[in-house]
Amino acid sequence: MTILTLHPDRLFPAEPTTRGIARALYAGVKDLPIISPHGHTDPSWFAYDQPFADPAQLLIVPDHYVFRMLYSQGVKLETLGIPTEDGSATATDGRAIWRIFAENYHLFRGTPSRMWLDWVFAEGFGIDVRLEAETADHYYDLIDAALKTPAFRPRALFDRFGIEAIATTESPLDPLDHHRAIRASGWTGRVMTAYRPDPVMDPEAAGFLDNIARFGETAGEDVSTFAGYLRAHRFHRARFREAGATSTDHGHPSAFTADLPRAEAEALYETVRSGKASAAEAELFRGQMLTEMARMSIEDGMVMQLHPGAFRSHNPSVLARFGRDKGADIPMPSEFVRNLKPLLDAYGNDPRLTLILFTLDEDTYSRELAPLAGHYPALRLGPPWWFHDSPEGMRRFRQRATETAGFYNTVGFNDDTRAFLSIPARHDVARRMDCGFLAQLVAEHRLEEDEAHEVARALAYDLAKAAYKL
Amino acid sequence: MTILTLHPDRLFPAEPTTRGIARALYAGVKDLPIISPHGHTDPSWFAYDQPFADPAQLLIVPDHYVFRMLYSQGVKLETLGIPTEDGSATATDGRAIWRIFAENYHLFRGTPSRMWLDWVFAEGFGIDVRLEAETADHYYDLIDAALKTPAFRPRALFDRFGIEAIATTESPLDPLDHHRAIRASGWTGRVMTAYRPDPVMDPEAAGFLDNIARFGETAGEDVSTFAGYLRAHRFHRARFREAGATSTDHGHPSAFTADLPRAEAEALYETVRSGKASAAEAELFRGQMLTEMARMSIEDGMVMQLHPGAFRSHNPSVLARFGRDKGADIPMPSEFVRNLKPLLDAYGNDPRLTLILFTLDEDTYSRELAPLAGHYPALRLGPPWWFHDSPEGMRRFRQRATETAGFYNTVGFNDDTRAFLSIPARHDVARRMDCGFLAQLVAEHRLEEDEAHEVARALAYDLAKAAYKL
Amino acid sequence: MTILTLHPDRLFPAEPTTRGIARALYAGVKDLPIISPHGHTDPSWFAYDQPFADPAQLLIVPDHYVFRMLYSQGVKLETLGIPTEDGSATATDGRAIWRIFAENYHLFRGTPSRMWLDWVFAEGFGIDVRLEAETADHYYDLIDAALKTPAFRPRALFDRFGIEAIATTESPLDPLDHHRAIRASGWTGRVMTAYRPDPVMDPEAAGFLDNIARFGETAGEDVSTFAGYLRAHRFHRARFREAGATSTDHGHPSAFTADLPRAEAEALYETVRSGKASAAEAELFRGQMLTEMARMSIEDGMVMQLHPGAFRSHNPSVLARFGRDKGADIPMPSEFVRNLKPLLDAYGNDPRLTLILFTLDEDTYSRELAPLAGHYPALRLGPPWWFHDSPEGMRRFRQRATETAGFYNTVGFNDDTRAFLSIPARHDVARRMDCGFLAQLVAEHRLEEDEAHEVARALAYDLAKAAYKL
Numbered sequence A, B, C: 001m002t003i004l005t006l007h008p009d010r011l012f013p014a015e016p017t018t019r020g021i022a023r024a025l026y027a028g029v030k031d032l033p034i035i036s037p038h039g040h041t042d043p044s045w046f047a048y049d050q051p052f053a054d055p056a057q058l059l060i061v062p063d064h065y066v067f068r069m070l071y072s073q074g075v076k077l078e079t080l081g082i083p084t085e086d087g088s089a090t091a092t093d094g095r096a097i098w099r100i101f102a103e104n105y106h107l108f109r110g111t112p113s114r115m116w117l118d119w120v121f122a123e124g125f126g127i128d129v130r131l132e133a134e135t136a137d138h139y140y141d142l143i144d145a146a147l148k149t150p151a152f153r154p155r156a157l158f159d160r161f162g163i164e165a166i167a168t169t170e171s172p173l174d175p176l177d178h179h180r181a182i183r184a185s186g187w188t189g190r191v192m193t194a195y196r197p198d199p200v201m202d203p204e205a206a207g208f209l210d211n212i213a214r215f216g217e218t219a220g221e222d223v224s225t226f227a228g229y230l231r232a233h234r235f236h237r238a239r240f241r242e243a244g245a246t247s248t249d250h251g252h253p254s255a256f257t258a259d260l261p262r263a264e265a266e267a268l269y270e271t272v273r274s275g276k277a278s279a280a281e282a283e284l285f286r287g288q289m290l291t292e293m294a295r296m297s298i299e300d301g302m303v304m305q306l307h308p309g310a311f312r313s314h315n316p317s318v319l320a321r322f323g324r325d326k327g328a329d330i331p332m333p334s335e336f337v338r339n340l341k342p343l344l345d346a347y348g349n350d351p352r353l354t355l356i357l358f359t360l361d362e363d364t365y366s367r368e369l370a371p372l373a374g375h376y377p378a379l380r381l382g383p384p385w386w387f388h389d390s391p392e393g394m395r396r397f398r399q400r401a402t403e404t405a406g407f408y409n410t411v412g413f414n415d416d417t418r419a420f421l422s423i424p425a426r427h428d429v430a431r432r433m434d435c436g437f438l439a440q441l442v443a444e445h446r447l448e449e450d451e452a453h454e455v456a457r458a459l460a461y462d463l464a465k466a467a468y469k470l
Helices: A016-027 A043-048 A055-059 A064-072 A094-103 A112-124 A133-147 A154-160 A177-184 A208-219 A226-242 A262-273 A279-300 A316-322 A341-347 A363-373 A391-405 A420-443 A449-467 B016-027 B043-048 B055-059 B064-072 B094-103 B112-124 B133-147 B154-160 B177-184 B208-219 B226-242 B262-273 B279-300 B316-322 B341-347 B363-373 B391-405 B420-443 B449-467 C016-027 C043-048 C055-059 C064-072 C094-103 C112-125 C133-147 C154-160 C177-184 C208-219 C226-242 C262-273 C279-300 C316-322 C341-347 C363-373 C391-405 C420-443 C449-467
Strands: A034-036 A163-167 A247-250 A303-306 A355-357 A379-381 B034-036 B163-167 B247-250 B303-306 B355-357 B379-381 C034-036 C163-167 C247-250 C303-306 C355-357 C379-381
Touching: A016 A420, A016 A449, A034 A420, A034 A449, A043 A154, A043 A177, A055 A094, A055 A133, A064 A094, A064 A112, A094 A133, A112 A420, A154 A163, A154 A420, A208 A226, A226 A262, A226 A279, A247 A279, A262 A279, A279 A303, A279 A341, A355 A363, A363 A379, A363 A391, A391 A420, A391 B391, A391 C391, A420 A449, B016 B420, B016 B449, B034 B420, B034 B449, B043 B154, B043 B177, B055 B094, B055 B133, B064 B094, B064 B112, B094 B133, B112 B420, B154 B163, B154 B420, B208 B226, B226 B262, B226 B279, B247 B279, B262 B279, B279 B303, B279 B341, B355 B363, B363 B379, B363 B391, B391 B420, B391 C391, B420 B449, C016 C420, C016 C449, C034 C420, C034 C449, C043 C154, C043 C177, C055 C094, C055 C133, C064 C094, C064 C112, C094 C133, C112 C133, C112 C420, C154 C163, C154 C420, C208 C226, C226 C262, C226 C279, C247 C279, C262 C279, C279 C303, C279 C341, C355 C363, C363 C379, C363 C391, C391 C420, C420 C449
Parallel strands: A034 A163, A247 A303, A303 A355, A355 A379, B034 B163, B247 B303, B303 B355, B355 B379, C034 C163, C247 C303, C303 C355, C355 C379
Antiparallel strands: none
């Protein structure tokens, strides 16, 4: 067995002077509350505060970062207990799943998953030996036992993690019962929803026509007209704001936007409602709706988030057997300069709009996103996203975006995760990497240390709170 | 108030051995004269040697790097005194403008503007406190007073900055009176023009048809034929060479080139002259004219520069109210391999041609530009341009281009600025970053120190002088 | 004269703690045997063990990295003795060629060629002064003399270099006589071929129709039908496997794949055989054949390699006078996500397939390749290729690919060279850079040192052996 320790200097630059500065900067931000303005935790956890299931169900089965890597090296998803679309059986023995994971833990060397998991093991559960085949059962027993204690209930963890506010993400089709239950419970943790209308805005979404029908019904609006459809959005946005939402989120294939004359938009909606929209018409509708969302954000103050650029469910065999979100979403080249122009022409200069941009195409950081955000008052840059939520990904983001967009056109960190236990680990990685980046600027006399302290705090706390109006 | 100092080791790597090498390399190049072969200073400054106006008019109003960032954070351009297209009033009180700038100076943390400005304040004006709200008036008074002294007249600064040669950029429509006045004045500072024919080569340029009419008239050529139009170019190129020009400069949307049969080129010119060229025909004409310019460069020896890849005036509201060049030019993906082929097929192997390539798309450094420049005798790589004229931008350029193109297919530094006071600061940043890059090669035993000294001098001085034939 | 030494710490990070870790990691891998699973050495060298010709013929004339750079700075290829297509004379005096090289050796500063060459000079030939004009003759005499000794015969070098296995690359039109001769000779060095069917799979290849005719004849198959053509592939693949081949290699313009219904594939083959295939049909055929090759790999176990993205012979003047592979191949943007989908839809989840991907477009590392390889069991990432087989190229590869694909979806190092003497230098650079990368992870407490030792060994030896089934 090998010792597991989290080194206090982890992720800081090795050069001693720079490391010393990084340590000092980090000391000033490490205990700041966590603002988690974008993520995918399950609000029912906080509503009902039930214990999490076994270690495998907590840490492996729902984490596509984890099973993706195992799958890439030949581990069958069935043996990891990933549920199937047709309900046919897969592994259910948490201990057996955990052993496979432990035997293959070396595959995660050099990945952020490894750092997050080690944090969960060491800080979360107090484990002091490394995960490997021979410690698999030790881990399983220890985590399983801990999960049965009150200290590992969701609300206890929420407090322990120092979460000041956390956003979940729901579709307009969601009744928001869990969020209502949270409020009704008297518990004071701040859990907000966010408005994610993809299922009713993307004509290519599964069940789109049914979705807009239900969307209209629950809003009490006739969605057979574009006007009624837009009113239904206003209704649901208001409903979400009542459940604490301060933001909307849009996961589109591209950053394409449009701002059609009203009659054309209405005709397009007709086509879309007929179920016969072509791929190009579907893209046009999504683009038009982003501009409509911007218009509504100007009215109601909700911050917009745009997450473009994933080829979803690239692997049809995995999709057919295991469904969506199984680690087979692959980034594509993204374009922002022409795609965002219609929306920006309309509202890019409007101080009432905040549009936060994310990308999976790092090439756009210095070429497109930083120049755009360094000019348009409405634009801000989200943190490195998904595959780039990683030490090297964060370093590249700061290196490429800062000189043109500065720090103040960015919005701090988002964890974007449903892996609740990893949230503090992820924020900690971000704080450490930002402090390391700032320490380098200080050590190279490109920024003064007193200013670096201010920026470190902004990146860890202030900017997220301000940008998301929390 | 906080002290403002420029640390002597600024921008050098923090690791002590590497820093020591960087210091030694920099000591060998820091006092070399400045060769500024590409830029946008105003020749009337040198012709008439009048004092600069107030601090805001000198450092904020003309600097789109500065007001772009302020604008992105909600500062109105009107309050910064940016002149409007319709002549409607904007702020005129330099002190008030300066205060807004000072209050927002933290926005520039981590940007090259911050480093250049601090240099201007500390080295240029001898200021020893940091710019912030409470020092705004102190700064304003001090700079304003300095600008009224002879030491801050353009020619005095030219001498103080150690400028050996500086190029301005003019259109063929420019009578070059200021350049003539410089020569007539007996002042011995070397100020050259450069031939920038975009207004008469780009059918989509504002006033294009009027431009070519005037272009022909001043040349005494009948530009109703392509032959006459080309003769007019020859005339103006000769006129520019008489005003010291050794280079031409081409700011095109893309690097597209063409080499049409003469009859097709003539027919294309007919179309273009009719004012009815399509976007594709306009692009074809620009591409054809790049090849024509290469042909003329082979005749007259002028070095060509190509600056492609900006989406100009992306923000129509800002364009309508404030005009062009207001910080709303946004880079686009660029392609060189297919686009340059027609020109390279014709002249890429000709030792009489030098074509210097710039890019806003850093992805092309290692993928396209370094392989092209590492093969074609006619090609050289310009320094990191515009948004990439920055410490991280320079580091990426050397890291990505050097291994394939070497150092000797690059051409040293260009400041590309009209911010006259920042010129020494910009060259100093480039020299420091290049010395830091070389120091890392030496510290990692990838280059010997005696060789690094030679390369440092080449990058700071020799290569620019040679490439631009100065 | 200046001393030439190879510093024992070359390429290691300068920061002392990190360097110490790098040294320790490197000590564990530096003497591991060389696995060279992909390259272009000439099997006749090993078959007949004849001495190499003079220094220029060994180190300059065949190395496009070397003469490309000289050419870019105005050195005529004729003066370097590059043979012409029409057989017209070029320089033949090795010493004169060598002097030109020596005079221009400074051009290689900062390039990997410089590091490889210095290794060849110092380690290979024991030279202790730097190459420059005044040492040109000393070098020439010393290398020329060495080449006449038994120690510099191919087999002696093979042993001295510690090569455990090396692959050459042959076309299906090659009779593999040299490989047969190697086996017949009783020499025990392991030299394998690899199956490179581009000449019979690319309808745009020179002599394609003749090629498939010969391809069919030698296989005893009627290639007038697609079925016969596929059988001929099976025949030749078996023939190659008998000559030790464990892999196929495919150098395509793009990563495009197709998986047509059989009747369409047959019709496409008809078109291709007619010699009238359009560019699009040629691309479709190449893409279809990649999927056919995957199908056969699943049958016979050969590992597939795909090298897409070069614009071959970009310079028509150089092509006409000197032929292909003269340093004028230029990378283009590459796309993998959509292009590979047909092949991956068919076989991406098949554990019997290994498809190793290379790229010249570094942007795809983090955006496309690492996410694909981090999911599909059939995919692995080849090392940084060609222009990116360089210290900075290797660093970028690990920085961008590791966090998403891990280390174990990569396949160690390939030298990909015909410059036999540079092979140990290239592997040494890769080992040093990987150890440096790992040392940084250790120094930043992102990986434990005992794990780094395991990974270092995997990257230097184990992964190549496993991926290529050696």
